Amino acid sequence: MPKMSSEAAAPGRRMTLHGPTMGTRWSVSIDVGNAVDLSALQQTLAVAVEQVDQQMSPWKPDSDLARLNRAAVGEWVALPAEMLEVLDCALDVNRLSAGAFDPCVGALVDAWGFGAVRDAPDAQAIRLAREAMPVAAHECIELDGPAGRARKHSPLQLDLCGIAKGYAVDRMALVLQQHGVRHALAALDGELRAVGAQASGKPWAVALERPEAGRRAVHGVIALEDLAVATSGDYRRYLDVEGARLAHTMDPRRRAPVRNMVASVTVLARTCMRADAWATALLVAGADEGLAMAQGMRMDVLYLLRRAERLTEVGLGRFDQSGHNSTNS
Template sequence: MPKTCSDPQRQTLHGPTMGTRWSVTCDMPAGTDTAALHAALAAAVDTVDTQMSPWKPDSDLNRINQAPCHTWVAVPQPLLEVLACALDISRLSRGAFDPGAGALVDAWGFGAARQAPDAQAIRAAAQAPRTPTHEALELDQAGARVRKHAPRQLDLCGIAKGYAVDCMATVLQAHGLAHALVALDGELRALGAQADGTPWAVALERPVPGLRAVQGVLALQDLAVATSGDYRHYLEVGGARLAHSMDTRRGAPVRNDVASVTVLARTCMQADAWATALLVAGVGEGLALAQRQALEALWLLRRGDALVEVGTGRFAPAAPAA
């Protein structure tokens, strides 16, 4: 049973992971063992990093990348769970979300292989035959194993952080806690509301490079949110901003008028992957996709010097008064 917060204490726990930091703001009952909780939270995110990091040569993800085609690779259950979700969203988004974008990510200097674009690597990655990743990768759920049917370099950076947030939420629940806000980079999940019943207030960042400003505020309760954009990690090429997100259908970084996409979902893993998919898809294709999947999503579009909002679900324009 969750611990009640008759005498709640607001605590914030945090630590490093995945080249950034995780944090948990929690209304805790008096007497909560915060040292044990901190250790369990750190272990949860470290497990995700160990299994799914493309930056760690010995990660389970890289064991798949290094394995020959048609060879089964045993993988831990968490990685199998994330791969299953990634392939499902890849199929539903018709490749806008692609967990097989690793070669392009590296070629453009956003991955572990290099720190700047490499023209030869870009040509090779863009011209490689493209079996859709959800067809190129086979999962054996019962046997906890994976095999490739075509060459593919997997990269789960568009979903693994969201999954790590969900893992931290599970840790909090296992410790009997029911009022927390979990964050890792731009991915957040509210576990319940605050102890006084007020939803957690989460700032929606204004997508301006080099500036921390607020576009709006979201009220979260038992809900996750993730944002993908072009304003934190990007390249300037010929005066154009090229986001770190890859559109493998074009064989190039995303290049459209979307500054950011924010998605609400029950799990942060889902919110994280769908935010990436809708950023890549752009507002035209993405709006139809979000409506088909009943997603709650907000696009911020660049229109000259202005930002224009387009959304679905709670972000849709209000109906005119009768």
């Protein structure tokens, strides 16, 4: 964490704040237009991100998510408003994506070796997790927003890793706005959200990573202004099992790690939470189904597909025409 004085930052400067969270790091780039107390801002950003992790982490036994997972079927569980907001969005994307995004994959994630329980696939655990998967998540979880509670209608295990980081970025954006920051870029892994444009008036330039395991390279650049972007792919977290590479993203309909020609999917949306969830859903859905789904919802989407040992771009909305208006390959 950078050392900050309690003095306000002078206007007209580009500042960067960052800190650890969720096994990675969050960061914020700020063009300071008015005097900003960087020390107070740093602390508030860190608290906001930590709150999301404490509520929604599947790795913390005392998280609100863990409490809900341990609760008996039919038992109402008191939950914070932030987690109810994320659950509501997760169930909405589950319904709209015909199950391609599913927050009920927790047992599958653990069984295949990507969770907190084990670091390799377990055949018996996989069989049990497959049998326990609900047909439709949005029909198996009931939310009561006014009362601040939720309950399960079947014995399921929730996992919000496909949406929680995006929500944490949204929380950072809210903190920035509350502190009077008008020009900033908040980031957490492959999820980013722009607050306004740069102070110069130009959009924020965000690198689109080339989906290659073991190396970091830029595939193109995306321009962001008051917009969020999220990317999901099969190239960062995976397991090598008997010569096969298993991606960490679960395909809830196959009850197994996603396996298709999609190298990565990038989605633009007004909130990073929704961009994050849809990037996961469209990765799982695959190119044909995913593009039809995204087109029907008029989404801005860029697929990078592995075809004949080459990467092929297929884009919609702002990424149409192979992304030439939004990316530089």
